[in-house]
Amino acid sequence: MVSERGLQVLRAIVQDYVDTREPVGSKSIVDRYHFGVSAATIRNDMALLEDEDLIAAPHTSSGRVPTDKGYRVFVDHLAELRPLSPAQRAAISSFLDAPGDLDDLLMRTVRALTQLTGQVAIVQYPSFARASVTHVELVDIGGGRVIVILVTDTGRVSQRVTFLRDELPDGAVTHLRAVVSGLIVGVSVREGSQRVDAFLAEHAQDAASSSAVSAALQLARVVAEELEEFRQDRMIMAGTANLARREADFRGSIYPVLEAIEEQVTLLRLMTEMVADEHGLSASIGRENAAFGLAEASVVASDYDATSGVARVGVLGPTRMDYPTNLATVRAVARYLSRLLEEDESAC
Structure with missing residues (x-):
């Protein structure tokens, strides 16, 4: 004892x-x-x-x-979390000020974290499976090309160009927008996916009946693919080069660590399975990460709040890291991120 x-x-x-x-x-x-x-x-x-x-x-x-x-x-x-200095807090505010959209905000977040900690920064996207589709736009740009735009209440925007077999007659795009909107606007991404799948199954044999039906089915397939992308867990990283600078802190080669972080599915599973304390902070250290190929690395993370639930922001580095400072930094960034997302939701 x-x-x-x-x-x-x-x-x-x-x-x-x-x-x-x-x-x-x-x-x-x-x-x-x-x-x-x-x-x-x-x-x-x-x-x-x-x-x-x-x-x-x-x-x-x-x-x-x-x-x-x-x-x-x-x-x-x-460990006693070290309060961030005014300069560090100012840096976080400066990095995250006035983002363009969610993608831009999360990219700024990982850049801020890697600058402040010198580690690999990781941010999970909020889960969009429970998000609701708020808007659908179809833009006919001629030559049988249509831009399909989907927007969710969590700020996620999907934009994709699809090529139809035939050019659309005048007014057709308005009708098609109404059809697609009726399927998915105002419902969750998950339910929208189910509705689109049912629509495709119901009209599978009707594609040859008219060019309008054929176009509707093509667009529905594109929408189904984009909604499926929304349902996939995603993450964004920055600062991988920091591992090479810290190579002396790894007992063996850093290549297994590099290989592991290339597998985003593996990292996402690790981030999801980490157990948070009452403050939303979590750490997974060294051999605790062996199943994920990261036995010589540690991950510290903090929960942040988004419309669709809780996601995580964190840093990955060698086990020899400044845990109090890194935990304080990810907590501060997570709180700032939560506040920005809450303000964005209120503005909507």
Whole structure:
């Protein structure tokens, strides 16, 4: 059983190792921290921490470094989130000020996070499966080409050009817009997908009956594909190059980490499965990520609120990271993001 002083020694080891990248010895702890005990007593505390697999010796030196389990205890019980400086808060506000649309806002978000933390930044898109379609627009640009535009109440916009087999006669696009709008406007993306599928099944044999029916079916298929895209979980990342700059912090090669983050489905599953605390903060550290190919990396994240539910924003990097600062940063960015989305919803 680790004593309270032993846990404070663990805190000191984590903080010093993150700051210096050097194994931490008993003498440096005595010199830097005022525990009021001898170096011999600190060495005994360190021996108990090592028995609990909270610290380890990387080689024959007297210094110790935190293990994944040690980082976990630090994050769960010992880390105190560091308040962001006025300059950091101003940077977040500047990065996220006056975004063009949701895509632009989330791109700004990951850029802000990677600038502030030096880690790989990750933002989940809100789940659009529960979002409602608020508007459909069809724009005939001639030559049988029609721009299909879908808008949801969460700010997601889809725009796609489709090529019809025949040019539309005058007034046809207005009728087609009414048909498509009647299927999906005012209902959830999920229900809209079901309605479009039912429409396609009902009229599958009618394509040859007229050019108008054929065009309606073509457009319905395009709408079905776009709604299916809305239903897929998505994420956006920035700062992957930071991994190369931090290569010395990985015990082995960084290539498995690079390969893992290329698989967005894997990262999305990890982000979704992380368990948040009462403040919406979560961390997954080292070996806890082995199933996702990220056994030498950590992810810290914070929930943010969107119209369709909760999504996450976070950073990924080596296990040797500044957890208090990174957790505080993702929390601050998440809160700012939630506020912007709430203001956007209110404006609508």
